[in-house]
Amino acid sequence: MSERMTRIVELGLAVLAIATAVWCWNRGVQTSDFAPAMDSAPAFTGTHYSGTWIGAATALVIVAGLLVIDVVRRRDRGGPQ
Template identity: 45%
Template sequence: MRRDTVVVLGQVVAAVVAVVLAVVSWGRGTVTTSFAAIGEMPAFEATRYVAPWIVLSAFLVAVAGLLAIDAVTRVVRSAAEK
């Protein structure tokens, strides 16, 4: 395998891993709590957002995007050289 091919495959794998980790961290960043009905007060659900997990998720999406852009650039550049 050529070095460029290995680098592009590594970037694609890293981008996919970053997206999966972003989804997991987004799930950890939203916490839903259910409250039962008490007397005349109806039951309801409250959603709380945990900032560090949401920020990590956004960061991982940005990293995945940069890796994908760089991988596409490398493929286009190597195709143009041939």
């Protein structure tokens, strides 16, 4: 595989990793609306964060960052373009 094709594939994988990270993050945050417990109490919204989904999103962002760093390294190495 040529250097240029490798860079294109890595950039594509980085974009895919970011898109998947956004999806994972959205799956990891859930909100619930609760009715008032008593007549004089206000209603409220609770937020639940799932560590597994948030952790997966974080790992995917790290992978995407490493892919972008490698693309820049390959470009700056001075090889054939």
